[in-house]
Structure formats: structure tokens, C-alpha cells
Amino acid sequence: MRTALVAALLAAPAAAAGDRIEDVSAVLRQRSDDARTEDDVAFELAGLGRESVPVLFTLVTGEVYDAIDPELFSEPDAWRVPPDRFGAVGEAALVLLPASSVVRHVGVRVRAETELGVRLAGVRVLGLVGSAEGLPPLVEVLRALDGPQLGQRYVRAHFERAFEAILVDDREAWSALGELLAELEGMPLGVAVDAIAATGRSEGIDALLALLGRDADLDVSVVERVAALRSARPWDARYDPRRRLRKLLTAEAASLRAAAAVAAGRVNDADAAPDLVDLLDDREARVRRAAAWSLARMAGTAEPAEPEAWWAWYEAETKWHEEAFHGLVAELSGEDAALALEALRTLSRHRLFRDEVAVALADALPDQSSGVARASCAVLRELDAAAAVPGLVVALNADDAEVRWAVHETLAALTGEEFPCDRWIWTRFVDGELR
Numbered sequence: 001m002r003t004a005l006v007a008a009l010l011a012a013p014a015a016a017a018g019d020r021i022e023d024v025s026a027v028l029r030q031r032s033d034d035a036r037t038e039d040d041v042a043f044e045l046a047g048l049g050r051e052s053v054p055v056l057f058t059l060v061t062g063e064v065y066d067a068i069d070p071e072l073f074s075e076p077d078a079w080r081v082p083p084d085r086f087g088a089v090g091e092a093a094l095v096l097l098p099a100s101s102v103v104r105h106v107g108v109r110v111r112a113e114t115e116l117g118v119r120l121a122g123v124r125v126l127g128l129v130g131s132a133e134g135l136p137p138l139v140e141v142l143r144a145l146d147g148p149q150l151g152q153r154y155v156r157a158h159f160e161r162a163f164e165a166i167l168v169d170d171r172e173a174w175s176a177l178g179e180l181l182a183e184l185e186g187m188p189l190g191v192a193v194d195a196i197a198a199t200g201r202s203e204g205i206d207a208l209l210a211l212l213g214r215d216a217d218l219d220v221s222v223v224e225r226v227a228a229l230r231s232a233r234p235w236d237a238r239y240d241p242r243r244r245l246r247k248l249l250t251a252e253a254a255s256l257r258a259a260a261a262v263a264a265g266r267v268n269d270a271d272a273a274p275d276l277v278d279l280l281d282d283r284e285a286r287v288r289r290a291a292a293w294s295l296a297r298m299a300g301t302a303e304p305a306e307p308e309a310w311w312a313w314y315e316a317e318t319k320w321h322e323e324a325f326h327g328l329v330a331e332l333s334g335e336d337a338a339l340a341l342e343a344l345r346t347l348s349r350h351r352l353f354r355d356e357v358a359v360a361l362a363d364a365l366p367d368q369s370s371g372v373a374r375a376s377c378a379v380l381r382e383l384d385a386a387a388a389v390p391g392l393v394v395a396l397n398a399d400d401a402e403v404r405w406a407v408h409e410t411l412a413a414l415t416g417e418e419f420p421c422d423r424w425i426w427t428r429f430v431d432g433e434l435r
Helices: 003-008 014-028 038-046 050-061 070-074 083-096 099-112 116-129 132-144 153-169 172-181 186-198 203-209 216-232 242-250 254-266 270-279 285-299 307-323 325-332 337-348 351-367 370-383 386-395 401-415 423-430
Strands: none
Touching (some): 014 038, 038 050, 038 083, 050 116, 116 132, 116 153, 132 153, 153 172, 153 186, 172 203, 203 216, 242 254, 254 270, 254 285, 270 307, 270 351, 307 351, 351 370, 351 386, 370 386, 386 423
16 A cells, blocks of 8 residues: 555645645545536646645556545546546646646655656656756656666657657756756667757757767767758757768768768758768768768759769859859849749759758748749749748738748748748747747
8 A cells, every 4th residue: 555655755744645635535526516627627636736746646646546545436426537537637737836846746756766657657747847947857767767667668758758848848958958968878868869859949959969979879860860950940040060060971980971971961061062072982882872862962863973973063053153143142033023033943953052042032032023922932842941931931921912822831841830821920930939
């Protein structure tokens, strides 16, 4: 029986603990003509105050079943919430209470417990509360798990979801993350890497780059996830990993060179093109394949080519950029629609500088005629260059309804998001306030 355990973990003496258990039980018990929902019950439980946190947590862990008269469970109609939903209602109530009170108690429990089920319940609650205060106990418990436990996918998933939720819900958590990650290694560090990547936050780029060199087995995973975060939000100039990734193209480990080569293509790093051409002669086939893939992606062609051909392509592209790019950009906003469309077609063929092209196209939209603006949106979708997103958001205010529709369609295509055609909402997304 765990009644003694429940009472011992409460902040007040055992008698008061029993009173709180009775208070929670009373809220859960059915009343005549009561048609309240689970949400109503959760609000009422939260109304018992922060002193009820320990008992509410036993709803989540299942320990409460040992603290309530077992005869009551033989009467399923006696409860406002089915007993198998106590855990969900307990979680909902805990989220409504002050985060510091919940984290304090749950942190003590998960640190002291050895039973995996209780620990995972606590991890889940810490994630739901979403406070930076929950990171230290989360990291401590993660570090304490043994390999076989952490090797179970559902266990890893609990920690990954909790990490992700805290980092997304409380931006202060990012400032504390580096010091906490220093305490992790091996599988626990891998869990943290996956969780950081899952946030989709640009802040994760710096957090992940700081881990390079900590664990050779994780370095490739770090590079892949940094590239994914950057490619999802390439407009965020605060977190630009391209120079750091470029240096890894000459790493000693072939696996890291290959990962960096693929990353260069994913983040559209035009400055990495010369190094990628050099890697076509790398001694490792996987590195050569990765470099060829990225070059083909940058060029917008699947045609294989010898290094000499790639050098010729790169020199031609850079010469075009120096001599013609800015003039063509100026024509995008000119009064001559025919010239603007011709400039648009020419720009769309030079994929090496597609991020620059995309930004120029998006910035020109407010000054273009309806037909040219809609054609520009079509080219942006074809380029698949999310660097254009901030400029597109500005263009959501266009007077022409067809242009607004085209801009909105392009935003959805480039981001995968389904927000309504509302500039304020999309601005919050660009600023990282929405996921």
C-alpha cells in the first residue's frame, strides 16, 4: 500500500494530507444532476490550491488509488470522472496551478523515485507545465536512467516531448540549456539533441552547434538537425550556421564531411560551392556522392558532371551575379510588365543564388502589377526558397485580392503552415511566436 508514501510526501502533517485527499476525492465524486465535463472537474480541482499539488500528482501516477477507500471503486457511477481518467484530469488541474509549486513537488518526486512509471509521469507533467524551472530535474532524471531503460522508444519519447515543450513554452529555458547539456553524454545527450531539433526554433541552432565535438557519434546527427532548423527558417539572421558548417567540409571524419556537404545543399550555401566541387575528388565515395547531390540541388539539375564542368558552371554563375543580377532586380519593379516578366524568367534560372533571388522577388511584390506579382509568386513556389517569407508577409496587405491569394498560397507552400490570410498572424510566425 502506498498511503503512507502519499502522506509522507505532502508538505503538511499526515492529518492535513488526509484532508486534502478527501477534498480531491469529494471533487471527483458524482453528485445528483451533475453534468460537468472533465475540464470543469479539472478547474474545480485546481481551485483547491497549490497545497493540493502532491495529491493531484498521485492522480497522475495512480498512487491515489491506494489512498482512497477501495470500496468506492466498485461503484463506477459514483464518480464524475471515470477512474481510468483520473490521470488526465490530474494533469489538467496541475497545469492550471502555479508552475513553481508544481515543478518544486514533481522535481522532488522524480529525483527521489526509482520506479520508472512514477518518473515518466513526472516528466510528462514537467513538459505540460512548460516552465524553465523544470529543466534541471528533467536533466537529472534523464542522466540517472540506465541504458536499457533509455533504449525503450516510449521512454525516450517522454523525455523528448517534455524537453521540446519546455523550450517552446518558455524562452528563458534556452539560456539555461547550455550548462545543463554539459551534464549529459551518450544516449541522454542524444535525447536532448532530438528534442532541440523538434522545437523548430532557430535558437536550437546555436545550442546544437555548441555540442559539436562533444560526442563523435552524435556530430553527424547534430549537423543534420542544424541544417533542418536553418532550412525551415532561413530568414532568421540571428542564427546562421553556414560558416560553421562550411568549416566541416574539411573535417577529418568522412562521415562528418559527407554530412556537412549535404547540409550545404539543404541551407543553400552558395559560398560552399567551390568546396563542394573540391569534394568531388574526395577519397571517400559517400563524400563524393554528398557533394554531387548538393551541387545538383544548387544548380537545379540532376545531371551528373565532372569537376571541370562544375567549375565552369560556378564561374559563369558568379560572373552573371556580379554583372547582371542587380539590373534584373531593378526591372522587377519597373513599369514595363514585359521587361519585368523577362527579368523574372532570367532570375529563376540561376538557382545558385536562389535565396537572394527569392528575397528580391518578395520585396518587389508591393510595386508590381497584379499579373507580374502573381507570376513572381509562382516562381517563388518553384524555387522553394523560404528566405522570401518575411517579404511575402508584408505583401499580404496588397490591395489586389488575387495577389493576396497568391501570396497566401505561396506562404503556405514554403512553410507548410495553414495560417489564415492575416498579416498579424504570419508576422508572429516569422518572429518565432507561433509554431
